[in-house]
Amino acid sequence: MEVINEYWQKTQNVAIAFWPHLLSAVLTLVIGVLIIKIFRKIMMRLIENKKFDATLLKFVMDVLIWTFRALLFVSVITKLGVETSVFVAAIGAAGLAIGLSLQGSLANFAGGLLIILFKPLRVGDYIEAQGESGTVAAIFIFSTKIITPSNQSVYMPNGALSNGIIRNFSKEMQRRTDITLSVNHNSEMHQVKSIIAEVIKADKRILSTPEPLVLIKDMTSEAILISVLAWTTNAEFGFVVSDFYENIKKAFRDNQISIPALRREIIIEKKSTDNPAESKNSFE
Numbered sequence: 001m002e003v004i005n006e007y008w009q010k011t012q013n014v015a016i017a018f019w020p021h022l023l024s025a026v027l028t029l030v031i032g033v034l035i036i037k038i039f040r041k042i043m044m045r046l047i048e049n050k051k052f053d054a055t056l057l058k059f060v061m062d063v064l065i066w067t068f069r070a071l072l073f074v075s076v077i078t079k080l081g082v083e084t085s086v087f088v089a090a091i092g093a094a095g096l097a098i099g100l101s102l103q104g105s106l107a108n109f110a111g112g113l114l115i116i117l118f119k120p121l122r123v124g125d126y127i128e129a130q131g132e133s134g135t136v137a138a139i140f141i142f143s144t145k146i147i148t149p150s151n152q153s154v155y156m157p158n159g160a161l162s163n164g165i166i167r168n169f170s171k172e173m174q175r176r177t178d179i180t181l182s183v184n185h186n187s188e189m190h191q192v193k194s195i196i197a198e199v200i201k202a203d204k205r206i207l208s209t210p211e212p213l214v215l216i217k218d219m220t221s222e223a224i225l226i227s228v229l230a231w232t233t234n235a236e237f238g239f240v241v242s243d244f245y246e247n248i249k250k251a252f253r254d255n256q257i258s259i260p261a262l263r264r265e266i267i268i269e270k271k272s273t274d275n276p277a278e279s280k281n282s283f284e
Contacts, residue, residue: 025079032072036065055122055139059112062141108142111158115139125170130156174207175237177230179244182223184258189216192226195255199247200230205240207231223260
C-alpha cells in the first residue's frame, strides 16, 4: 500500500504540474484556429471584392494558412513540454526521406509559384493545356482546377502545367477568325469575294480594324479554297463564327454560288471467262 500511495502521489504531482501546460496548449490551439479562420474570411472577402488579383490572393492565402497551421502545431507541442530542439532534430532526420518522397509535390509547388509570378493564366481565363480545355476556377498550391464546357472539374498538376504549352484564349481582348470556305471552279471569284465582304460588313460585331481579309488559300482538283480572316472581340468570337457560317450559306444560295460536293467514282470490272454459262451466271 505504501508503494501504491507513493506512485499515486507522484502521479498527482505530475498531473498538477502538467495541468498548466495542457491548459496553455489548449488555449493556444483554440486561439490559433480562430485566427486562421478570421484570416481566411478576410482573404475571401478581398477575393470576392475583386479589387485585387484573385489568383495571387488565393495562392498566398493557401500558402499562409498552411504555414500558420505548421507554426500552430509547433507552438502546441512546445506548450505541452516537448523540447523544440528535439522536435527540430526529428524533422531534420526525416527531412531527407520526406524530400525524396515528395519530389513531385515540390515540383508542383514550384510550378505554382512560377504561374503566380509570370501569370500565363489567371482565375477566369479560358485555357487549353495538357489535352484539356476549360475555365480556370482556382490555382492551388500543388494543382490548378479548371471547369470544362461540360461542367467537369479537372485538376492539373502545377509542375506539368508550368512546363507545358498553355493556350490562353482570354489573354488578348481580340481574336481573329480563320474560316475556310470552298467553291466550285466555275465560280466567279470577284463575285464570291464581294458576297463574303458584304456578309462581313453586315455583322457589326466584326471589327473594321484590323481590316478583314478574304484570300484564296488553295486550288485543289475538287474546289477553290477561300480563307476568311476577320477580327472580333474574344467574348463574341464563337457566336460570330457560327452566325457567319449561317449567313454565308444563305448568301451563296441566293446568288447561286455552288459548294462542291464530295464525289466518288465506282468502277465495276467483270471478270472474263471462257465458259459462256459461267459468264452469264456471274453477270446475273
